[in-house]
Amino acid sequence: xxxxxxxxxxxxxxxxxxxxxxxxxxxxxxxxxxxxxxxxxxxxxxxxxxxxxxxxxxxxxxxxxxxxxxxxxxxxxxxxxxxxxxxxxxxxxxxxxxxxxxxxxxxxxxxxx
Amino acid sequence: xxxxxxxxxxxxxxxxxxxxxxxxxxxxxxxxxxxxxxxxxxxxxxxxxxxxxxxxxxxxxxxxxxxxxxxxxxxxxxxxxxxxxxxxxxxxxxxxxxxxxxxxxxxxxxxxxxxxxxxx
Numbered sequence: 001x002x003x004x005x006x007x008x009x010x011x012x013x014x015x016x017x018x019x020x021x022x023x024x025x026x027x028x029x030x031x032x033x034x035x036x037x038x039x040x041x042x043x044x045x046x047x048x049x050x051x052x053x054x055x056x057x058x059x060x061x062x063x064x065x066x067x068x069x070x071x072x073x074x075x076x077x078x079x080x081x082x083x084x085x086x087x088x089x090x091x092x093x094x095x096x097x098x099x100x101x102x103x104x105x106x107x108x109x110x111x112x113x
Numbered sequence: 114x115x116x117x118x119x120x121x122x123x124x125x126x127x128x129x130x131x132x133x134x135x136x137x138x139x140x141x142x143x144x145x146x147x148x149x150x151x152x153x154x155x156x157x158x159x160x161x162x163x164x165x166x167x168x169x170x171x172x173x174x175x176x177x178x179x180x181x182x183x184x185x186x187x188x189x190x191x192x193x194x195x196x197x198x199x200x201x202x203x204x205x206x207x208x209x210x211x212x213x214x215x216x217x218x219x220x221x222x223x224x225x226x227x228x229x230x231x232x233x
Binding site: 004006032034036041042043044045046049089091095096100101102103104105106 | 146154161
């Protein structure tokens with residue numbers, strides 16, 4: 001089955017700097033890669049996703065890149081703000097199979113002001 | 114509704130007690146998922162419904178876990194004879210389309226706030 005690894009487990013950046021979180025997956029059949037942000041006591045919230053037919057997607061300060069050959073994808077947050085502090089999860093799935101997702105272990109992002 | 118709604122938000126159960134967790138998906142969403150999230154970990158898949166049909170229950174950890182969605186909307190996750198290792202957040206999620214939905218924004222998965230279960 002699918003296995004998703006996520007690095008780093010914790011990341012501390014200065015406000016205004018960029019943050020990068022990386023994930024690798026094992027199942028070449030996976031074609032959907034969402035990123036979720038989870039704040040304390042809340043459920044995961046989708047922040048951006050990418051499908052395997054594109055290599056990069058950007059939404060304001062957030063971008064995701066996908067390398068299908070190497071089976072890895074990354075989240076890039078530019079101009080970080082204190083409100084970006086949270087736990088971020090990557091996930092992988094096959095959209096045609098009802099989109100059952102396999103999640104990484106999460107990255108705790110702390111933005112210092 | 115506006116989002117996925119779960120109840121209760123917090124539940125403390127004595128070991129051996131049965132619990133029932135409820136999920137109200139986004140109105141009209143065909144797919145419904147249950148995930149289990151242990152402290153400091155990512156969510157792990159438990160089971161999947163397409164309308165009222167339970168198409169995948171491969172993630173249920175034991176036969177003490179049972180889920181249903183009898184009318185294709187509200188779902189209940191039941192845990193019988195709870196044990197301490199069942200302590201976790203139970204997340205419900207829904208998406209607009211089902212398995213044949215293909216690659217489209219309608220397959221985006223939206224999560225609820227979770228039900229926090231502590232077994233003492």
